[in-house]
């Protein structure tokens with residue numbers, strides 16, 4: 001089932017759109033099945049789950065951190081991950097920079113944008129994104145490579161479209177700023193119920209869990 005699901009999605013995604021298999025709550029065996037079917041990037045939300053499956057699977061796949069990252073876990077996460085998609089505070093940027101420098105690594109990061117301006121959600125508000133980036137370019141052991149957004153969760157993905165569109169516009173504005181040391185390459189938007197709409201609005205990285213692994 002997992003293999004079949006992955007193949008269907010990979011066939012459907014157009015050239016240039018990266019698939020991140022969102023693997024929270026999934027076992028190493030489930031993740032390995034997805035890898036066998038062609039998944040190249042696994043997204044994990046929680047440090048403990050990441051560690052457990054990483055211990056078994058290791059570096060045969062790329063690992064993206066896609067959950068809220070606590071600074072006390074950064075030390076471990078930077079060793080395992082190839083990208084942090086959820087950079088949302090200066091404090092986290094400083095810690096990532098410090099820990100990456102220690103191990104001689106430059107970590108690609110995406111800035112998480114709170115595109116719905118929801119109070120309870122993490123992420124940088126769209127209006128603050130450019131100054132946020134200007135404040136973290138001094139941290140040269142992390143490299144800003146784009147934006148990620150969840151957007152408000154709706155039953156009908158059409159309702160998410162304006163938030164995806166807004167994030168794409170912001171992505172282009174930041175690009176136009178030509179801030180030295182950053183590269184606006186990835187726009188991570190879209191999950192199982194919204195990825196088609198997200199791609200129409202310019203996403204080139206989709207994070208899909210349920211459609212690969214089944215309901216949680």
Ligand SMILES: *Cc1c(COP(=O)(O)O)cnc(C)c1O
Pocket residue numbers: 022024045066067150190191192193207208209210211
């Ligand atoms: C769980 C999760 C996803 C995938 O959600 P599905 O609806 O299962 O596809 C994507 N992104 C993040 C940040 C997640 O936590």
